Amino acid sequence: MPVTDEAIDKIKGMIISGELAPGDRLPKEADLAGRLGLSRSSLREAVKALCLIRVLDVRQGDGTYVTSLEPKLLLDAMTFVVDFHRDDTVLDFLAVRRILEPAATAMAASRMNEEDLAQLEKLLEGLEESPTVEDLVANDLEFHRRIALGSGNPVLCSLIDSLSGPTTRARIWRGLTQEGAVERTREQHRAIYDAIASREPELARSWATVHVAGVEQWLRNALGTAEHDGSS
16 A cells, blocks of 8 residues: 555544544654654655645644534545545546647647647646645636647547546545656656657657656556555
């Protein structure tokens, strides 16, 4: 099991067992890390992930709290993690993305006008040097949406847009748990943009394929690890 997932699982266990109740504040980071046998960095990543799905709430200057949800709702929120590892249908959506998005990207390299290209570059440059995973994924979704629009084919654009929702949580989870995923995404976005701006459709197609296939392969590995560990 990946280190961050193990950390999440241990915190989840404390909540399910009743050791931590809704509204309780988590122990100090160093104390909790030692108690759970985790590094402080993996504990920090786990807290970040659980805040993202609103299981935990970080209050600046005060501490980290279990959200004040009804226990049933709290457990429902945690199924985000469990379902993610059990539900491999998202792989089917990613496989379709891998077919459609490179085609749209190649078309955009031929059809995208200069004004839309400038907006695409502005989107790339507008991302902070060290973005949060949420900001990166929002930027990723908009980046791909603009390219799909740039293909000039509204049906293709609509199909790609319909695939965004089912694959968003995989993209978030990858950003939270895979080392180097954030920087890799930025580099690939830049390569895709450069190919489109240079009006090189086949190069744009190749980079888009590499980009989408990277998420798909990471998820296959994550699901395979979960199955091997008997957690799905």
